Amino acid sequence: MIKESILKPEDATFRETVPAGDYFLKVVKKGETVRILDLEGNQAADTLFFNADDSAERYSAVDTIREQGNVYLTAGTVLRSNRNNPMLEITADTCGRHDTLGGACATESNTVRYDLEKRCMHACRDSWMLAVNEHEEFGLGKRDITHNINFFMNVPVTADGGLTFEDGISAPGKYVELKALMNTTVLISNCPQLNNLCNGYNPTPIEVLIW
Numbered sequence: 001m002i003k004e005s006i007l008k009p010e011d012a013t014f015r016e017t018v019p020a021g022d023y024f025l026k027v028v029k030k031g032e033t034v035r036i037l038d039l040e041g042n043q044a045a046d047t048l049f050f051n052a053d054d055s056a057e058r059y060s061a062v063d064t065i066r067e068q069g070n071v072y073l074t075a076g077t078v079l080r081s082n083r084n085n086p087m088l089e090i091t092a093d094t095c096g097r098h099d100t101l102g103g104a105c106a107t108e109s110n111t112v113r114y115d116l117e118k119r120c121m122h123a124c125r126d127s128w129m130l131a132v133n134e135h136e137e138f139g140l141g142k143r144d145i146t147h148n149i150n151f152f153m154n155v156p157v158t159a160d161g162g163l164t165f166e167d168g169i170s171a172p173g174k175y176v177e178l179k180a181l182m183n184t185t186v187l188i189s190n191c192p193q194l195n196n197l198c199n200g201y202n203p204t205p206i207e208v209l210i211w
């Protein structure tokens with residue numbers, strides 16, 4: 001569902017550009033709104049959310065899908081935790097649909113999907129691991145790297161339940177906006193993937209804004 005934001009970028013209290021292949025890690029406080037902006041289009045922002053006050057509580061794809069009765073995330077979606085608590089609500093979305101089934105790229109999956117020689121290529125899982133290791137103060141570790149959201153990624157489910165990775169439906173300037181319903185740690189890997197047409201084989205920067 002397409003829903004424009006009423007928030008103005010010039011009023012944001014925080015803005016940061018995240019290059020492709022880099023990560024973003026920050027706490028968004030309850031009541032604040034975070035926007036992820038697809039600057040050049042067709043980028044994939046692989047995202048994990050945690051309760052900032054108790055990192056054992058984290059985003060759960062299963063609980064979110066069951067409670068809303070739909071596999072796609074868009075405006076109106078309430079992202080739920082593994083304790084079925086509401087974590088964030090998608091309050092604006094100019095892309096229209098986001099994936100939470102396809103998972104993140106890893107060096108291991110790159111070898112299975114593409115080629116053995118792709119193993120040395122940078123992947124989202126590496127960026128997340130680097131983030132939690134460089135920032136021990138967030139209390140996150142390897143076991144917290146679980147199922148994620150792929151903002152801007154197009155993974156349509158076929159009529160017979162198949163998963164397909166398709167060319168992106170995002171475009172330059174499209175964004176998704178989420179209001180935090182609890183103090184939430186946001187961990188994004190701006191995907192470095194070069195083998196998947198989900199980002200047009202061309203990883204590009206995103207921008208994160210907070211109000």
Ligand SMILES: [Zn+2]
Nearest residue numbers: 105124191193
């Ligand atoms: Zn990736």
